[in-house]
Amino acid sequence: MDAIDYSLLTASLVTFFVVIDPIGVAPIFASLTEGTHGAHKRRMAIKSVLISTVVLFGFAYGGEWLLNALHVSLDSFRAAGGVLLFMLALDMIFEKRTERREERAEKWEEEHEDPENTSGEPLKAGEDISVFPMAIPMLAGPGAIASIMLFMSEAGGNLYNQGLVFAGMGIILLVCLVLFLLVGPLMRLIGDTLAAMITRILGVILAALAAQFIFDGIAGALLQA
Structure with a gap:
């Protein structure tokens, strides 16, 4: 049996x-x-997290099959996923990602607006937002899908390593659930300025992780050449 790589838990968490x-x-x-x-x-909150979990599990086990059907190597996908994550990191650093999310939220609200409501209160309070836009693309977006496929390729066929990857993913989705349930008091506590600062710091960390994915993909492709 292959050795258990506990670093996968830390890497997947981050x-x-x-x-x-x-x-x-x-x-x-x-x-x-x-x-x-x-x-x-x-x-x-519960539905959006559950749906995103199912989507990510599907890509974790079906993503490699899809790559094989398209005749794309894991090293190529690893490098391409790194590029995608690096672009995502740049968006986070320069706040483009937040702007797009806000635009999607505003567009969704406009499309579901009730013209008969003149009270100024939020409209259609019972509207289901769990699938779109919350689960997809907010939680199970391109970055998360690319990440789960990359980490599953790193884990290989080792069930323990796969479990560590899923544990990291599950912990973060659980954090999302908790934040959604406590979002009102939390937003008053954090404030817009602190949230923006944290997002930029996370963007720098993601850029470094993305660069490592790119280097690993290129190295793997050169070794196979």
């Missing part, structure tokens, strides 16, 4: 925390559920 960005997603969830009753907020 990577998923950065690419999913619970602190950055929480304000979007707050804006989409603003004014709704507590039961609806709890239901949307």
Whole structure:
């Protein structure tokens, strides 16, 4: 049996925390559920996390099959995933990612606006936002999908290593669930300035991790050449 690589737990924790960005997603969830009753907020929080978990599990075990069907090597995907994560890191550092998330949230609210409501209160309080935009693409977005596939390739067929990867992913999704459930008091505590600062720091960390993915992919491809 291959050795257990406990570093996968730390690496997956850091990577998923950065690419999913619970602190950055929480304000979007707050804006989409603003004014709704507590039961609806709890239901949307649980459903969005569950759906994103299913999506990521699907890509974890079906992603390699898809690559083989497309005749794409894991090293090529590793390098391409690194480039994708690096671009995501740049967006986080320069706040482009937050702007796009806010634009998606505003667009969703405009599309679901009730023209008969003139009270100024949030409209259609019972609208289901769990699948879109929360689960996809907020939680199980391109960065998270690329990350789970990359880490599963690193874990290989070792079930313990795969379990460490899923543990890292699960912990971060659990953090998202907790933040969603506590989003109101949390946003008052953190504030916009602190949230923006944390996002930039996470972007720098993600850039370093992305560069490592790129280097590993290129090295693997050269060894096979």
